[in-house]
Amino acid sequence: MTDCQLYLISPLDVSGDFPQRLERALDAGTGIATAFQFRVKGIDQHEAAKLAEPLQAICAARDVAFIVNDDVALAKRLNADGVHLGQGDGEPKDAREELGHDIQVGVTCHASKHLAMEAGEAGADYVAFGAFFDSTTKASEHRPDLEILEWWSTLFEIPCVAIGGITPENCKPLIDAGADFLAVSGSVWNGDEVAAIKAFAEQIGTA
Template identity: 35%
Template sequence: MLNKELLKGLYVLTDATLTPTETMLEQVERVLKSGVSVIQYRDKYASDEEAEKQCIRLQALCDYYEAVFIIDDRLEIAHRINADGLHVGEDDVSYEEARALLGDDKIIGVSCYGDIERAKKYANLGADYVAFGSFFPSPTKPLAKVVEPDVLKVAKAQLSVPICAIGGINEDNIAFLSRYEIAMYSLISAVYKEDAIEDNLEKLQAKI
């Protein structure tokens, strides 16, 4: 049975540019060694074959470090490799389809942007966490709409599932979001910049 209590703290994603195939495993291992307990594979461009290979390796790595491994959007791969979970957004496979295929014990998270009603709907359906954002302009998703942080206050008052903040979060602004006492902070570029993963994570962790 998956330990859903691990859904807290820094939630680190891979990225097609910042964690290329050749170095992804080594980079993610450094993240895990630094104490991060939630990893997401996110690559919108890799072929299914390439993505599956990487996900098999990443799931094994997360198992070794007793961390949770979540795949973004690729339901069939998550099912085939028995991944810990899946993350779905508005334009991805539906939550309902994902839950039907993966079963109740897998972790499924849902992107809710700035939409409290969407979050309530999926929390009631059994989503394991809901994600809001982008809260700041994001280097990896420059077209994402920026959401007012007060949505986190409303979400905290109305939801009992773990809440995740996403989008442009870095060392300079994570403390601001931490005032809302949410469960998770989704990070990409702030972790991998200047290849100083350990130092970056230590500084981010200190701010929450």
């Protein structure tokens, strides 16, 4: 049994029945789906906070980390469990100063060992590599090799997240290479979320 876990990333539209879908997904992935990233774009903070509230409560009730994408101020307002920073979203140490020491800070490192080591030195709690496959959620010209996961997990204690176009069909090599988390979005929300989570759980269980 591997200790790889799922890190769910929200679709851009989290209105309507999305809270119910999140509940179903997390309940199907108990013990495996342990983090959820709130990722919305182009709306003001007040609106974002309103959308986040029910989702944060669902995560809290299931002991799932609620992480805000890109926005330190929103993470602070929500008292979120963490914030995820892209390369243009500021420094981990600044986020830590702003949000306190209990917050999880993750950093996108694309396909770069150098960026990952810098993030680790700056106090990141996890680093994210990707995109490993073509993704409909977010375009990326970066294509890391599996070797980067092996290298990181052999040398460093900080967890690494694999991201980008990951499906139940293609995730096994990432798990075998040492990914601590698989960040998944479209492969869960573009269809039946319960079936998708169960399919991922099966792959993780056999890895």
